Amino acid sequence: MADTIAAISSAPGEAGIGIVKISGPACKDIMKKLMVSFPETIEPRHAYLSRVSRDASSPDSEIIDEALFIYMQAPNSYTGEDVLEIQAHGSNVALKSILQAVLDSGIEDVRMAEPGEFTKLAFLNGKMDLSQAEAVIDIINAKSDLSLSIAESQSAGRLGDTIRDIRDTLLDILAEMAVNIDYPEEDEDEIGGDGFFSDDDDNGIVGQLRWVLSDVQTLMETASIGRIAREGIRVVIAGKPNAGKSSLMNALLGEGRVIVTDVPGTTRDTVEESVSINGVPIVLVDTAGLRTTDDKVEKIGIERTEKAMASADLIILVLDGSQDLDDKDDTVLGYIEKMNSEHLLVVINKDDLGRSVSEEEVRAKLPQATIVRTSLIEKGVPEAVKLVSNAVRDMYDLGSINAKEMNIITNERHMRMLRNAEMNLDEAISMIQSGEPLEVAELSVHYAYDSLGKIIGEEVGEEVLNTVFSKFCLGK
Ligand SMILES: Nc1nc2c(ncn2[C@@H]2O[C@H](COP(=O)(O)OP(=O)(O)OP(=O)(O)O)[C@@H](O)[C@H]2O)c(=O)[nH]1
Ligand SMILES: [Mg+2]
Incomplete structure (x- = not known):
């Protein structure tokens, strides 16, 4: 028993x-x-x-x-x-x-x-496919509304359904290919002549494979949103010392996480924290103010700042708007120009102390940037949250994403299988086009079919199952 x-x-x-x-x-x-x-x-x-x-x-x-x-x-x-x-x-x-x-x-x-054994049983007993079982972990681990919505949709079986549809189409194509392998001489009558191998006929084999390929690629394209849901948008706060970077960080976190003082050079290391801002997961990185310095510790901090900026999805440049731009600002602006980051928000801070920096002079240096003016002291937390959430919404267009109504690939294993399928479909198409024997192309289509099957757990070995379910907690 x-x-x-x-x-x-x-x-x-x-x-x-x-x-x-x-x-x-x-x-x-x-x-x-x-x-x-x-x-x-x-x-x-x-x-x-x-x-x-x-x-x-x-x-x-x-x-x-x-x-x-x-x-x-x-x-x-x-x-x-x-x-x-x-x-x-x-x-x-x-x-x-x-x-x-x-x-x-x-x-x-x-x-x-064992950890994950209840869900493993659910999978083995056909209660859910593997992508649904994986979504169960994602629901448990969800850190934001976005990741929860994506996991929810996957857990309801949406991804599995899409994959099964694509595989059904591939099966039809394989059947057609098989007929042509078995009875090549009947080509003309059965399938409609040259159309079968032709490039530009959507109903030909190549046309049909192209459709499937584009379905696979559409799924793959969602992985960038999937990465945001999984890891969060990396927002790096940069600027010269004393501009108010740590004040912004604290406002966004809603707590006094980072030390804020009027001494330039207060923050000497990068500080990283995760938050969810209006349902979007964000990794905030506060950095050491950029300036030339002989201080050993500060130098290392500045090197880290440069690294952090290079890895940013969004850079927020904080300027002290109450003072004219100086050579320290120029150093920072130089870095940012070099990064050529397309996602750039400039916060002209300390508006309560007067306006010495104009938006025009910033725009002249950084034409691609979104520029806003504020006082973190006067307007504080709500303003900071509004600035960042607006910037993220505009730059990433997440508002148009209805995570519950679409497939979004968040899982690295799924992505690998999609890449395999893409490669095999590509191969099959070029083989047919270059007139190679249909048997060879058929094999590639089979591989694509199998790769897609692995997403929903068909023909996966014990090893894959162990890896998937080892990520679960005990009791799930
Ligand atoms: N008046 C005024 N002061 C501000 C504003 N924002 C920040 N400050 C003050 O400016 C000083 C520096 O702020 P921080 O947040 O430590 O600046 P930072 O950019 O992190 O500085 P470093 O870590 O030294 O690079 C602190 O005394 C803040 O209270 C503002 O909008 N208005
Ligand atoms: Mg600081």
């Missing part, structure tokens, strides 16, 4: 409630063993309240807690097996004791679950 697996599914720590989850054929036996008030009949998906004992059949057995028992009958459960959820008080001690009571129940083949 299959094993019955058990784990604490809620997060460690104290909480209102906590859940011990069990999957496998022994669920009902475990209920009988633990429930002091064992109901006469157990209806699936009904909640039964009972005190929990290590051995309900023995009146002297210790009572651990009081809990709700919910039984879900195979195949109508998360794993596809019988599942039992014991919802107890969220005390580490109580939950561990309940889990231990389950493991010590003496019922055969009951053991601790």
Whole structure:
């Protein structure tokens, strides 16, 4: 008989409630063993309240807690097996004791679950495809509304459906290719003559493969948004010493994370923090003010600033608008011009102290930049958040993305498989065009079909499954 697996599914720590989850054929036996008030009949998906004992059949057995028992009958459960959820008080001690009571129940083949094993069972029992199982981890790990929406859509099966559609088309193409391999002389009558191999006929094999290729590439193009959802937009705050960089960083984080003083050169190292601003994940990097210096520590800090700027998705240049631009500003502007960054926001700060820097002179030096004027002291947090969220919205056009209604590739494994498919489809197309035997091209189309299948978990080996499910936490 299959094993019955058990784990604490809620997060460690104290909480209102906590859940011990069990999957496998022994669920009902475990209920009988633990429930002091064992109901006469157990209806699936009904909640039964009972005190929990290590051995309900023995009146002297210790009572651990009081809990709700919910039984879900195979195949109508998360794993596809019988599942039992014991919802107890969220005390580490109580939950561990309940889990231990389950493991010590003496019922055969009951053991601790491995990390991700519930979801692995769900996949193996056909409850979800592999891309859906991977989305479960993404939902658990989601750090922003954007990543959650993407994961939600993938978990609902949207990506899987798209991949299955593309594969169905490839199967049709493979069938047509097979006919032509078996009966090449019947080409003209069966398929419509030259059209079959022709380039410019959308209905020919090449045309059809091109359609599939473009579907694959459309998916691949979404990976840049996927990267933003996964890693966040890297926003690097740069500028000369004392301009107000750390003040901006703190305003965006909503806390006094970085030291702010009126001493130029306060920040000497890059400081990195993740935030979600209006649902968009952002990695903020505060930097050491750029200037020429003989100070050893500050020099290293400045080298790091340059590196950080090179890796930025968006650079925010902070200027002290109350003083004329000087050679220190010119040093920074020089760096930025060299970077040639297309995503650039210039914040002319310290507006409360007067206006010595004009927007025109900044625009003359950095024509591509979005330029705004503010006082972080006077307008503080709301202004800072507005500046950055507007800049991000305009530069990345995330407003037009409806993550729930489209596929967005966030997963490196999926991307690899799409790249394989793209390469094989490309190959197949050029082979047919250069008149190579159809058998060879057919093989490439097969490879593309298999690569796409791996995204949804078809023909993946144990090794891939282990890698995927090792990323899960215990109890999921
Ligand atoms: N009046 C005024 N002062 C500001 C404004 N923004 C920041 N400051 C002050 O300017 C000083 C420098 O601010 P920081 O945020 O430490 O500047 P920084 O660019 O991080 O400086 P370094 O870390 O030295 O490179 C502090 O005393 C801030 O309080 C502003 O809008 N108006
Ligand atoms: Mg600073």
